[in-house]
Amino acid sequence: xxxxxxxxxxxxxxxxxxxxxxxxxxxxxxxxxxxxxxxxxxxxxxxxxxxxxxxxxxxxxxxxxxxxxxxxxxxxxxxxxxxxxxxxxxxxxxxxxxxxxxxxxxxxxxxxxxxxxxxxxxxxxxxxxxxxxxxxxxxxxxxxxxxxxxxxxxxxxxxxxxxxxxxxxxxxxxxxxxxxxxxxxxxxxxxxxxxxxxxxxxxxxxxxxxxxxxxxxxxxxxxxxxxxxxxxxxxxxxxxxxxxxxxxxxxxxxxxxxxxxxxxxxxxxxxxxxxxxxxxxxxxxxxxxxxxxxxxxxxxxxxxxxxxxxxxxxxxxxxxxxxxxxxxxxxxxxxxxxxxxxxxxxxxxxxxxxxxxxxxxxxxxxxxxxxxxxxxxxxxxxxxxxxxxxxxxxxxxxxxxxxxxxxxxxxxxxxxxxxxxxxxxxxxxxxxxxxxxxxxxxxxxxxxxxxxxxxxxxxxxxxxxxxxxxxxxxxxxxxxxxxxxxxxxxxxxxxxxxxxxxxxxxxxxxxxxxxxxxxxxxxxxxxxxxxxxxxxxxxxxxxxxxxxxxxxxxxxxxxxxxxxxxxxxxxxxxxxxxxxxxxxxxxxxxxxxxx
Numbered sequence: 001x002x003x004x005x006x007x008x009x010x011x012x013x014x015x016x017x018x019x020x021x022x023x024x025x026x027x028x029x030x031x032x033x034x035x036x037x038x039x040x041x042x043x044x045x046x047x048x049x050x051x052x053x054x055x056x057x058x059x060x061x062x063x064x065x066x067x068x069x070x071x072x073x074x075x076x077x078x079x080x081x082x083x084x085x086x087x088x089x090x091x092x093x094x095x096x097x098x099x100x101x102x103x104x105x106x107x108x109x110x111x112x113x114x115x116x117x118x119x120x121x122x123x124x125x126x127x128x129x130x131x132x133x134x135x136x137x138x139x140x141x142x143x144x145x146x147x148x149x150x151x152x153x154x155x156x157x158x159x160x161x162x163x164x165x166x167x168x169x170x171x172x173x174x175x176x177x178x179x180x181x182x183x184x185x186x187x188x189x190x191x192x193x194x195x196x197x198x199x200x201x202x203x204x205x206x207x208x209x210x211x212x213x214x215x216x217x218x219x220x221x222x223x224x225x226x227x228x229x230x231x232x233x234x235x236x237x238x239x240x241x242x243x244x245x246x247x248x249x250x251x252x253x254x255x256x257x258x259x260x261x262x263x264x265x266x267x268x269x270x271x272x273x274x275x276x277x278x279x280x281x282x283x284x285x286x287x288x289x290x291x292x293x294x295x296x297x298x299x300x301x302x303x304x305x306x307x308x309x310x311x312x313x314x315x316x317x318x319x320x321x322x323x324x325x326x327x328x329x330x331x332x333x334x335x336x337x338x339x340x341x342x343x344x345x346x347x348x349x350x351x352x353x354x355x356x357x358x359x360x361x362x363x364x365x366x367x368x369x370x371x372x373x374x375x376x377x378x379x380x381x382x383x384x385x386x387x388x389x390x391x392x393x394x395x396x397x398x399x400x401x402x403x404x405x406x407x408x409x410x411x412x413x414x415x416x417x418x419x420x421x422x423x424x425x426x427x428x429x430x431x432x433x434x435x436x437x438x439x440x441x442x443x444x445x446x447x448x449x450x451x452x453x454x455x456x457x458x459x460x461x462x463x464x465x466x467x468x469x470x471x472x473x474x475x476x477x478x479x480x481x482x483x484x485x486x487x488x489x490x491x492x493x494x495x496x497x498x499x500x501x502x503x504x505x506x507x508x509x510x511x512x513x514x515x516x517x518x519x520x521x522x523x524x525x526x527x528x529x530x531x532x533x534x535x536x537x538x539x540x541x542x543x544x545x546x547x548x549x550x551x552x553x554x555x556x557x558x559x560x561x562x563x564x565x566x567x568x569x570x571x572x573x574x575x576x577x578x579x580x581x582x583x584x585x586x587x588x589x590x591x592x593x594x595x
Contacts, residue, residue: 008424011039016035016038017035018162021167021170021423026241027064027273030413032047032416034424042420050142051079052079060416061413063079067097098123103119104128107174110269130189168206173208173246174245176512206422208245210418211419211422212236212414213418214418215407235367237381237393239271239386240382243267244362247265248262248370260482261432264435268359276302276310279310304322308322316349322343356388377403378406379404437475438476439511440473441473441474441493443468443472490566490567493564507536507538508578514531536565563579
């Protein structure tokens with residue numbers, strides 16, 4: 001099987017362009033880019049030098065951290081924000097530290113268990129979108145400097161492409177349209193793109209699961225499966241700081257490479273940051289009667305646990321140490337000796353256990369949803385470097401005859417590199433709908449149906465006479481449906497109007513139902529299972545000239561308007577639009593949102 005770079009097609013554009021993939025992670029972030037030269041095969045580069053870590057050659061990720069002053073001005077970011085001088089100045093000047101800010105963009109339906117802890121307060125006059133935008137601005141500025149400094153004629157190169165740069169932003173599998181909208185607003189706020197239709201069109205999105213798939217193809221990890229495609233499927237588990245993104249695929253062709261999603265993707269809060277949060281709570285309880293039980297000491301010990309013990313832990317039968325102080329630090333009553341805190345392997349394993357269990361349960365659910373054809377799991381992401389997570393997945397999935405693999409190196413930059421692979425290669429030709437999508441319609445009242453009778457106080461009557469009930473749900477796209485990119489799901493509807501002036505502000509609400517595979521009869525607006533995905537607005541006033549008036553009940557004049565609602569799901573961004581025909585031309589109006 002050839003590597004992706006060997007089969008990637010040359011760039012067919014006529015002018016040089018630049019594509020940046022910005023992977024803003026919960027705990028760490030990275031940037032990859034490709035310079036698209038006409039007629040040449042695109043190559044993927046990584047930004048490997050950031051302010052504050054110039055001494056670390058080839059480092060491709062930085063902490064997702066920002067410091068703000070009391071007025072909401074960014075004072076430091078990334079690796080610089082962890083330097084001793086910045087931390088000291090932040091304490092002296094009461095700067096506000098913004099971290100884990102990506103979690104604030106999560107969908108309301110995704111519950112976040114922080115083990116009793118809360119996300120820190122945002123800086124004054126800053127929304128989560130603003131903070132995300134400030135960090136995008138920082139990444140963009142670092143990328144500009146890196147490209148100018150490392151490429152021949154860097155200044156000239158940048159000036160040639162800077163006004164048309166395209167961006168690929170990655171996000172967890174569980175993020176939806178509302179999160180995509182916020183990320184676009186953040187890109188505008190951060191100065192990456194102008195607030196115009198042309199500017200917004202320069203942003204593309206990809207799920208972290210699908211980006212990781214492309215990274216596996218690029219790295220050669222997928223070579224065995226891709227060179228001998230069969231009925232066996234494979235699963236990509238992107239284990240990051242905040243989320244574990246699970247995506248399942250099968251190869252449908254090799255020349256060219258064609259891959260299809262075979263189960264609805266999953267996204268769970270089981271990343272490495274939650275191991276750290278559990279550790280902090282554990283240390284607070286263990287050291288509460290010790291002089292090392294202060295908030296600052298617990299914070300420092302947890303940080304050292306993150307940097308050492310958590311990353312190296314591999315055997316629950318061995319004693320573990322958290323080195324945090326000097327040889328003079330000692331409190332034998334709580335296991336502190338020579339500046340290190342003593343833990344049993346079982347205690348450390350328990351800190352990992354909820355994340356391991358959640359990962360195994362999600363993977364097993366995907367295996368079941370794919371009807372058992374998944375035989376391989378590819379583990380990528382920063383958390384994939386954990387020997388304990390890797391060994392536990394291997395051990396617990398072995399009874400299912402599933403083999404777990406991971407790249408030899410650079411698991412942390414898989415998403416950024418894979419996002420560009422998605423942009424250039426576009427291997428996935430079909431995806432599976434995660435939820436159910438539809439619209440509200442009016443259902444004819446049935447006096448013999450008890451459910452209808454219970455809703456009779458909401459009865460309405462159309463001008464033509466029928467008595468109808470609102471809030472009925474009509475499914476346009478069901479859950480777990482395999483959708484190719486060219487597939488369009490459409491349903492035709494009609495409405496009766498007594499005033500044609502309302503045509504100029506015609507709108508249809510697209511609803512998302514997360515409650516399973518059974519189509520609900522009614523929309524429960526306050527239930528967590530239901531949410532508005534988007535509102536599609538259209539100006540149907542061109543129809544006023546061709547609509548024929550009719551006489552309804554009590555000789556009231558009305559007009560019947562026929563239209564269709566279309567859903568395009570096969571791309572990484574959800575699209576919905578209204579279509580109508582005025583007997584002369586077809587008209588469309590759309591609103592795009594990411595799945």
